[in-house]
Amino acid sequence: MRFGEGVLRLGLPESARAPVAAALASGHPAPVLVVVGTPAKSHTLYEELAMFVSGIPLARLPEREALPYEFARDDPGIAVERSHALGLLRNASPAVVVASWAALSEHCAGPEVEEEGLTLTTGASHNPGALMTELERAGYAIEPLADAPGTASRRGGIVDVFPAGAERPFRVEFFGDEVESIRELDLVSQRSVSRLEQLHVPPAATSSSEAREAARTVLAEIEANGDQAEVIQEQLGLLAEGNRSPFAAFFEPLLYTETAASHLAPGALVVFDEPADGATALAVAVEHELRTRAELEGRGLIPTGLPPLRVGPEALRDALSNFQEVDLQRFGSEELGARRLPMSVTPSFAGKLRPLAQQAGAWAKQGRAVAIVSQQALRLAELLDDEGIRAEPRRRLTVAPNAGEIVLTPAALAGGFTLGESLTVISDSEVFGLRKRRRPTRNRASIRADLVSTLEIGDYLVHADHGIARYAGLVRRSVDGVEREYLELQYADRDRLYVPADQLESVSRYVGPTDHPPSLTKLGSQEWARAKRRVKQAVVELAQELLELYAKRELARGHAFGADNAWQMEMEAAFPFVETQDQLDAISEVKADMENTKPMDRLICGDVGYGKTEVAVRAAFKAVMDGKQVAVLVPTTVLAEQHGNTFRERVQGFPVRVEVLSRFRNEHQQREIVGGINSGEVDIAIGTHRLVQKDVAFKDLGLVIIDEEQRFGVSHKERLKQMRAEVDSLVLSATPIPRTLQMSLVGIRDMSTVMTPPEERQPIRTYVLQWDDELLREAIDREMQRGGQVYFVHNRVHNIERIVTRLQTIVPDARIAVGHGQMPEEQLERVMMEFGAGEHDILVCTTIIESGLDIPNANTIIINDANTLGLAQLYQLRGRVGRSANRAYAYLLYDKDRTMSETAQKTAGGDLRGDGAWRRLPDRVA
Secondary structure (H helix, E strand, O other), rough: OOOOOOOOOEEOHHHHHHHOOOHHOOOOEEEEEEEEOOOOHHHHHHHHHHHHOOOOOOOOOOOOOOOOOOOOOOHHHHHHHHHHHHHHHHHHOOOOEEEHHHHHHHOEEOOOOOOOOOOOOOOOOOOOOHHHHHHOOOOEOOOOOOOOOOOEEEEEEEEEEEEEOOOEEEEEEEOOEEEEEEEEEOOOOOOOOEEEEEEEOOOOOOOOOHHHHHHHHHHHHHHHHHOOOOHHHHHHHHHOOOOOHHHHHHHHHHHHOHHHHHOOOOEEEEEEEHHHHHHHHHHHHHHHHHHHHHHHHHHOOOOOOOOEEEEEEHHHHHHHHOOOEEEEEEOOHHHHEEEEEEEHHHHHOOOOOHHHHHHHHHHHHHOOOEEEOOOOOHHHHHHHOOOOOEEEEEEOOOOOOOOOEEEEEEOOOOOOOOOOOOOEOOOOOHOOOOOOOOOOOOOHHHOOOOOOOHHOOOEEEEEOOOOOEEEEEEEEEOOEEEEEEEEEOOHHHHEEEEEEEEEEEEEEEEOOOOOOOOOOOOOOHHHEEEEEEHHHHHHHHHHHHHHHHHHHHHOOOOOOOOOOOHHHHHHOOOEEEEOOOHHHHHHHHOOOOOOOOOOOOOEEEOOOOOOHHHHHHHHHHHHHHHEEEEEEOOOOHHHHHHHHHHHHHHOOOOOEEEEOOOOOOHHHHHHHHHHHHHHOOEEEEEHHHHHHHOOOOOOEEEEEEEEOOOHOOOOHHHHHHHHHHOEEEEEEEEOHHHHHHHHHHHOOOEEEEEEOOOOOOOOOEEEEOOOOOHHHHHHHHHHHOOOEEEEEEEEOOHOOOOOHHHHHOOOOOOOOEEEEOOOOOHHHHHHHHHHHOOOOEEEEEEEEHOOOOOOEEEEEEEEHHHHHHOHHHHHHHOOOOOOOOOOOOOEEEOOOOOOOHHHHHHHHHOOOOOOOOOOOOOOOOO
16 A cells, blocks of 8 residues: 555544544554654653544653764663563564654664563573573663663572563572572562562563674774774674674664664554654654764764664655554545544633532533543532532543533643534633643552662661671571561671561661761660660750740641631642652641641651642632731742742632732832731732741731742841731641751751652763763753753853853754843743743753742753752752653763862762763763
8 A cells, every 4th residue: 555545534623533543453453553743742642542542552662862973872661661562563563652753763673573582480490690691682681670671680590571462470489490489579568479480581672683793893894994982892792692782772773774664563553643743753753863973983983884763754655654554633624635534622611610510511411421520620520519510530531421411630731622513622721721630649569669679789788676787698498387578687797687578667777977987786685775866855955945946836726727618729720740649648738737826847858740729729728818918028029920920820710819029020019019918808828038028917817838948048037027926827848958857857947758759750870071062962952852941051141251151152953041039030931931842952050040940841951060069959959850751861061171070079089080981971860
């Protein structure tokens, strides 16, 4: 079938693509490949298809993250995802795989290579040492604990392996060279889930005779050309001999000529979403890679003649033309050969729930089926019930509701749609004007499991009852006929203690005041008990001092706020994310404190971007609903403006006045805002230190919220103490000062922790390196190629324009803006708003962006002279990126001509040069 012939084209709104694709897949006997234009769209469509696909596997084929021809290490998670998705495409049974044009066009191993692997059978002979060698050659990383797909570990006659694409690890126990048992394990408890007679372990990285031969060919060409590429030659030598390279992601597209299209089983269906857009995006990517290759060859950074990394759009479409095809097009028409389905966009209700309930009821009476898809389904059910509308809860929409029926489903869709006069689907976009995103809940038990996975033999641990010991590894012992795993702890005089691996509540890492190793505790002595008594006495003395300071506050009687009202529930239902359990716990604890007569004094401690602001928003709204005023104190004007926008957006539609008092307001505006605060007309006042000056006197202050308390000076804190002597106080911080943290830990100040990361949050890749023009060009180019933005932090105002000029020379196509605290208020505000709106590619700024700034599209930060900043500052600055599903990068630059302090070198990790002279991005994580 040639391109353009025999292709079914459907014209329909974008919001309907997920249900239509699911409907096409539901009755298809072979795999269905859904192809979208960009990686971001593949993420979104994958989430939406999960709502409509039931009974068959669903996966996403991810793209490689490396820059073109970047000699970087593999990302194990991406390798495992790709292996799983390609396996579904090869299997001639129903499945759905979502992929972008970029992911499909990348060269990869063919199906015959991916189907290789190891098969272990109970009772068969297999040497454990030889098995570990085979697993390593198959791409498995040998780790102390097999806790992630693509890892394996060995302890004597026990081999744990976490197969690529599997949900759980497996334990293979040997008796000599005989496989005695194979068990599936629960990752957290390390207990058996089931027993198997046979286990197939697919390769985690490809290594075939084809790849070995290709490696020899490329190696011979490099040597013949006389190119100086020692690292790449060394790795090619390993691959040519059949060994595994840690940089397989770099070599795979060079050594193979096939693509993911080669894995499609006969009879597969290919569904293209806006194919013209995808083809254009792929053509741009191919052109960029070819240009990059030529530049790198010219500079001698890569050998000449390396093959392309991917195929072009025409070749990819030709490779898929042998399969049935369907094109989903928003603007298709019959004149252009497309069928128009009777589907349209659902009207928006913009947070007005009463009109929503009334309209849904009217549609149901007319015989139309109504499905409301929301991540706030339970709350909406209560609100609809108040309006007399009965909605049936439904977990999925794999089966359409009956005529005249209203169903509520907890899920996320990009938008709603209407199918003729029979069905209307309403999403959060129509309900609240915002799309809800799901965040996964974290298993609390896994926090302790993380301890085991990160331990190395020789680490120092502390047992609450027995003291300081050295970790000697995991051992398996039989006690009273029950065999289980234990942590072996070594104490003084060679004493040993065995702690069950599933009972780690009393064990923690040793954290000392210096780098010197601690003295081991002697088991059975009173040494540890005496040490604990001394610590307790010191804590009591500190507590007595602090109690005197807090006695007045403890005895004071404050305002007891009332219970949540309907407006509170409605405002909370409009939150554009699903709350994590940590957020819900923190919100519940804050509300309980506010409803008590004792003034609240609570610290919300959580990583940057983990949702502390939403806790503050709900507390502030609760205070306003009880007729009280709220003061929100922030350290910078930029953060004050952002908080102002956030609070206004969250309380829009309610009779709540929010004002921002900072130097962004002129004198006349400040006088008006201060007058409104003093008269009680302003409900929520957000500001910097300007908010604690003497002319600001709240009429009826009920709640003080302080963001990053450590950023305020002593005089400001004294004023804060006067403000919150008898009012509720809430402090938000990712890096609390030691005194504040200590007060929380000893119970004088209450503390809530928000530890669960947002949805799809990926660790930020952090590099410590010298200034290098080409490296900076590549880092900025990486971000701009995926449509993102870059922060460039230079904390010197006097020569910041020189940095701008240099960056403009390095990346002439970039749109660069400047922001710092000495700019006129109106100019700084305009620059920040323009950058937030995506009008600039790079923001060259000082540390004014340090606290709270939230621009999800900015996912690369470059910090110049990073060694001159404090660790807490660097941590906060790095937290400005990585606030979306995209991988984020942080580059900490230092001046090679300056002498670095010993502390700065330890912070960087010691070796600041990277681990390979040929590599352009040293893999040094700070």
